[in-house]
Amino acid sequence: MLTKHLLFILLILLSFSTLSAEMMPSGFFQTLWGASLESLNPAASEYTALETRLQLRLEHLGEIGEFFGRIDFLHDSYLNSSGRVDLREGYAKFPIGDKLDFKIGRQIITWGTGDLLFINDVFAKDYLSFFIGRDDQYLKAPQNSLKADFYNSKFNLTFVWTPKFTPNDFPIGQRLSFYSSQDNAIVGNLGELNFLRPEPTLKNSEIAFRLSKQIGNFSNCFYFYEGFYKNPVGAVIIDSALVPTFPKLRVMGGSIRGMISGGIFWFEGGYYDTRDENRGQNPLLINSSTRFMTGYEKQILSGLTMNLQYFANIMSDYDSYRQQAEARGGYVREKRRDLITSRISRLFYSDLVEFLSVIFYSPSEKDYYLRFYLSYSYSDELNLSSGGNIFGGDKIGSEFGQFGLNDNLYVKLTYGF
Amino acid sequence: MPNYIKVMQLPILLLTLLSMLSVKSSAQDALTAQEVMMKSHLAYYYSGNDGVSNVKMSIINKRGKERVREFVMLRLDKEEAGKQFYYIYFKTPSDVSRMTFMVHKDPSENDARWIYIPSIDLIKPISADDKNSSFVNSDFSYEDISGRHPDEDNHSFAESNETDSMSFVIESSSKEKYKGFARKVSYIDRNSFLPLRELYYNRKGVLIKEFTAEEIEEIDGIKTITVRKMTNHKKSSHTLVTMSSIKYNIGLTEEIFTERYLKNPPRKFMK
Numbered sequence: 001m002l003t004k005h006l007l008f009i010l011l012i013l014l015s016f017s018t019l020s021a022e023m024m025p026s027g028f029f030q031t032l033w034g035a036s037l038e039s040l041n042p043a044a045s046e047y048t049a050l051e052t053r054l055q056l057r058l059e060h061l062g063e064i065g066e067f068f069g070r071i072d073f074l075h076d077s078y079l080n081s082s083g084r085v086d087l088r089e090g091y092a093k094f095p096i097g098d099k100l101d102f103k104i105g106r107q108i109i110t111w112g113t114g115d116l117l118f119i120n121d122v123f124a125k126d127y128l129s130f131f132i133g134r135d136d137q138y139l140k141a142p143q144n145s146l147k148a149d150f151y152n153s154k155f156n157l158t159f160v161w162t163p164k165f166t167p168n169d170f171p172i173g174q175r176l177s178f179y180s181s182q183d184n185a186i187v188g189n190l191g192e193l194n195f196l197r198p199e200p201t202l203k204n205s206e207i208a209f210r211l212s213k214q215i216g217n218f219s220n221c222f223y224f225y226e227g228f229y230k231n232p233v234g235a236v237i238i239d240s241a242l243v244p245t246f247p248k249l250r251v252m253g254g255s256i257r258g259m260i261s262g263g264i265f266w267f268e269g270g271y272y273d274t275r276d277e278n279r280g281q282n283p284l285l286i287n288s289s290t291r292f293m294t295g296y297e298k299q300i301l302s303g304l305t306m307n308l309q310y311f312a313n314i315m316s317d318y319d320s321y322r323q324q325a326e327a328r329g330g331y332v333r334e335k336r337r338d339l340i341t342s343r344i345s346r347l348f349y350s351d352l353v354e355f356l357s358v359i360f361y362s363p364s365e366k367d368y369y370l371r372f373y374l375s376y377s378y379s380d381e382l383n384l385s386s387g388g389n390i391f392g393g394d395k396i397g398s399e400f401g402q403f404g405l406n407d408n409l410y411v412k413l414t415y416g417f
Numbered sequence: 418m419p420n421y422i423k424v425m426q427l428p429i430l431l432l433t434l435l436s437m438l439s440v441k442s443s444a445q446d447a448l449t450a451q452e453v454m455m456k457s458h459l460a461y462y463y464s465g466n467d468g469v470s471n472v473k474m475s476i477i478n479k480r481g482k483e484r485v486r487e488f489v490m491l492r493l494d495k496e497e498a499g500k501q502f503y504y505i506y507f508k509t510p511s512d513v514s515r516m517t518f519m520v521h522k523d524p525s526e527n528d529a530r531w532i533y534i535p536s537i538d539l540i541k542p543i544s545a546d547d548k549n550s551s552f553v554n555s556d557f558s559y560e561d562i563s564g565r566h567p568d569e570d571n572h573s574f575a576e577s578n579e580t581d582s583m584s585f586v587i588e589s590s591s592k593e594k595y596k597g598f599a600r601k602v603s604y605i606d607r608n609s610f611l612p613l614r615e616l617y618y619n620r621k622g623v624l625i626k627e628f629t630a631e632e633i634e635e636i637d638g639i640k641t642i643t644v645r646k647m648t649n650h651k652k653s654s655h656t657l658v659t660m661s662s663i664k665y666n667i668g669l670t671e672e673i674f675t676e677r678y679l680k681n682p683p684r685k686f687m688k
Contacts, residue, residue, distance in 0.1 A: 026511050057514075061684060070536075093681065101681060110538040137536040151677050214676070217529055219542075262527050263544045302550040302596075350478060350652060351554040380484050380510035416511030 026417060027056040027070075034133045034410030041405040042188035043177045048132045048408040050077035055088070065094025078174060088142055103147040108140045109160055111210055111221070113257045113266035115343055116358060117311050119291045120223035120253040120270050122208065123160075124230060126169035131176060131389050131403070133373075133410035141169055155213045162206040165198045167246055168230040171403070179402030182242055184330035186396055186405060195232050196245045204228075218258030223270065225251040233286040234274075247285050248275035263298030264307075280317025283324040288316040295341075303347035311339040331397020334364045352377045360400065367393025367400040383414045450572035453585045453605055459498060460610040462564035464639045465665030467493040469686055472660055476555045479653035485509060486553050489687045493669040499524060502674035503563060506682045513553075517679050520559075524566040528559075533679045540679060549597040556626070556647040556656040560597060569593070575602060584613055598625070609633070609640035625651050637665045662688075 034049035053074045060067040072086040091105030112121040116139070129138035143166040150157040171178045177188030198204040206227030213220050232244035253270025269292035277285045295309030315321060318335040325332040339362045346355045357372035373387025388409040393401025448456070474486040491504040503520040507513045521529040530543040548560040575586040584604040591599060598617040606613050611633060617626035632644035641663055648655040673683050 026514055028511055059515075066684075095681075101677070108536070108538045137534075140537045149677065156676070212676075219676075257542065259527060259529055259542065259545075264542045297544050299544045299547050299550065302547050305544060350654065351551060379482070383512070414512075 025056050025058045027054065028414050028416040029054050030135075030412065030414045032133060032410060032412045034408050036405075037407040037409060038405040041177055042173070042186060043406070044174045044189040045078070047077070048175045048406070049134070049410060051075060065092055067092050099151050101149040101151070103149075104145075106142045106144050107147065108142050109145065109147060110140055111158070111223070113255045113268045113295075114293050114311070115295060115297070115307055115309055115341065117293055117309065117339070117341065119268050119293060120210075120221075120225065120251060120255065122206075122225045122227065122230060122249070122251055124166040124168055128169045128171055128176065131171065131406065132408060133387055133389065133412060135412075135414075141166070155211055158208075158210040158212070160206075160208040162208075162227070163202070164200045165204055165206055165228055165246070166230075167195075167197065167228075167232075170231055171406070176403060176406045179331070179397045181328075181330055181397065184397075186402060194243055196236060196238070196243045198228055198246060216258070218256055221255045223251065223253045223255070225249070229274075229286065235284045237284075242284075247277070249273065250275055253291075260296075263296055265294075265296050267294040268292065280320030280324075283328070287318070287321050290314045290316070297343070303351065305343075305345045307341075307343045309341045309343075311341070313337040313339075331395055333398070336364060337399075338362055338364045362393075362398070362400070365393060365395065365398040365401065367391075367395070367398040369400040369403070381416050383416070384412070385414075386411045448585075450574050450585075450587045451567065453587060453610070454567040454570075454572045454589070454603070455498065456610040457603070457605045457612055458564060458567050460640070461612055461642070463494050463497055463501070464641065465494075465637070467491070467667060467669040468663065468665045469667055469669075470660040470663040472658060474553065474555050474557075475657045475659075477655055477657070484554070486513070486555070491669060491673065491683070491686060493671065493674065495671070498566065501563065502671065504674055504678070504683075506687060517682060519674055519679050520563060521674065522563050524568075528563070531676075531679060535680075538680075540676060547596075549595070555658075556649040556652070556654055557658070558597060561628070561647065565597070569595075570601070583607060606633075611640055611642055623650075625649070631657075636663045639665055 031052045032049045034047065036043065036046050036048055039046075051074060053072050055070060055072050058069045068089060068091060069087070070089040072088055073083065074086055075083045087106050089107055091103050091107045093101070093103045095101050109123045110121060112118055118125070124141035124143045126138055126141040143162050144164065145160050145162040148159045172193050173188035173190045177186050179185070180187045207225070208227075209224040211222045227249060228246040229249045230246065232246055234245045234247035235242045236245050250273040251270050252273070253268065255266065255268035257264065257266040259265070269290070272289045272291060274285055274288045276282070277288060280287050291311070291313045293309060293311040295307055297305065297307035299305045314336045315333070322332060339360060341358060341360045343358045344356070347353070348355070354375045355372075357370065360369040362368070368391070370390040371387070373385050375383060375385035377383050386409070388407070390407045391400045391403035393404060395401045396404065469489065469491050472488050472490050476484045476486070487508040489506045489508070493502045495501060501522040503522065505518040507516045507518070515535045517533045519531045528545045528548070530545045531540055532543055533540050548565075549558045551557070552559050552562050570589040570591050572587050572589045575588045578586040581604070584606055587603045587605060589601040589603065591597070599620040600618040600622070602616040603612055604614040605611070611630060612628065613630050615628035616624055619625050627648045627650065629646045630642040631646050632642070634641055634643045641660075643660050643663070645658045646655060667686060669686065672678070673686070
């Protein structure tokens with residue numbers, strides 16, 4: 001079926017190319033192969049990725065606005081069917097008057113200051129893609145939203161309304177194993193997992209605001225989010241079985257980012273308020289928490305950029321959590337979870353070769369995640385890259401410790417057009 | 418009596434006029450090297466109040482392999498030889514297509530730079546300590562694109578300045594230690610003040626980089642280098658920049674150079 005679709009698309013493309021070069025869509029073609037380094041991994045396969053994708057971008061610029069579409073045609077060995085069409089973006093963007101911009105449709109939304117860490121950005125993310133070597137752009141998942149930006153000389157205000165809750169994509173045992181607190185073990189290959197998602201009602205839609213103001217070289221923002229945790233960090237009991245859920249969440253926070261002595265400095269904080277939680281009394285819901293991060297990035301040499309970032313997650317009502325968790329047995333987290341991250345990006349060989357590594361290390365949890373790749377631009381069109389994702393930790397229940405058996409290496413070939 | 422005064426005054430008036438003229442022409446001759454470099458800086462980097470152009474950058478390495486970057490560049494001057502705004506919208510290659518890049522240039526301190534990556538809706542400020550780093554992997558540095566303020570270097574006329582009827586020949590040396598060059602020889606057109614050729618030497622006196630103006634056209638009454646070339650003698654590579662659809666004084670405002678337009682390219686100025 002997909003083959004037919006592809007043929008059809010290709011025919012359209014060919015007819016476009018004979019019409020005019022202007023209308024020729026752009027995009028890329030990519031093959032990704034990844035394999036697990038651990039033979040004991042309970043995940044369903046030794047391969048973490050076996051996929052080929054064609055991304056097409058189409059743009060139409062009109063008098064009153066613009067349309068933009070980005071579609072992935074994916075052949076993924078993990079899917080039951082032979083292929084999947086994934087609309088990454090499909091939106092209309094138009095201004096109303098001088099001060100108001102609208103963007104409506106399937107889109108990717110990002111805000112906040114962190115490097116691969118997020119506090120006030122509670123938009124959908126795809127950690128599965130992130131951990132198996134897909135391009136960085138796949139860390140951000142699309143959602144169907146209405147976004148309005150209001151600009152004036154004093155401040156900017158952004159409003160995002162997502163009618164239907166969009167959760168994160170996260171490892172569920174097919175390619176990557178994970179820690180199950182119910183089993184107190186690393187599990188994988190569980191088949192379809194059941195989650196209880198919020199009902200798609202108007203009341204359950206997600207709302208986010210950002211108020212921002214540039215003062216000198218510093219960008220200052222306040223944020224508000226009303227919706228749900230994007231990972232299933234809660235549970236309900238249905239027919240005496242625990243079913244993971246996405247608890248109600250409100251986030252309020254702020255950030256500042258700007259230039260200090262030739263480098264970029266950022267600070268961001270936020271309060272994660274678990275709405276249905278009552279001072280840590282409900283053991284099935286995650287406790288509220290205060291989160292903050294600060295970092296600094298600087299170009300050390302021509303072609304060498306480094307950064308250092310510190311992140312903390314401080315649990316509210318920790319004592320009641322601890323009592324409940326100890327009574328249940330298994331993994332008990334610390335009150336404050338610290339995380340230090342550092343990025344090194346180096347360009348070589350007339351900037352045609354790029355080495356990148358990002359290390360995440362938590363001194364409190366004693367776990368780590370190393371992400372690295374080496375990429376070579378053979379030409380403007382052709383890029384070959386290879387990298388890996390290495391996880392580890394003392395405790396199997398910690399954030400990166402649970403992925404300890406998921407170490408993987410991958411190769412990726414991309415042809416852009 | 419009044420007539421007499423008038424007759425007496427005439428030669429004085431003439432003399433005064435003549436002397437004024439001669440002062441003016443000798444002032445033209447007596448431009449200092451510093452003044453020539455400042456005029457050149459303004460003619461090259463600050464022409465008009467603002468401008469737009471389509472830029473094609475061909476980067477050719479020592480094996481002759483070519484890479485091409487195409488983008489639209491907008492510029493607005495806030496002060497002559499001072500603060501400037503730059504905006505770049507990338508068209509090709511595919512991996513950078515639709516990205517935008519913005520610079521708030523301030524010669525008295527570090528530039529502020531931002532990049533917007535539309536595929537993840539991310540605005541990222543870029544650490545901008547090293548103005549000598551390569552611009553989009555080409556042989557041009559950031560500073561070659563947006564200009565190095567003449568006050569950062571000492572300038573003097575070279576010996577050949579006397580015999581060169583077409584260009585001023587100026588020797589420059591950086592006041593503070595600078596990675597871009599230790600010594601530079603510039604050939605500045607005597608009429609348009611555009612740089613025709615620049616030779617960059619390192620501390621050992623080795624020629625490392627060479628700039629040449631390949632084509633000059635008059636656009637909206639402003640002499641403009643439309644084809645320029647930078648040769649990197651260390652890497653044996655060169656970059657050819659061809660500018661087309663150039664327009665000056667199109668009415669850009671500071672508002673264009675903000676986050677709003679970084680995310681929403683100002684199409685009406687980019688046709």
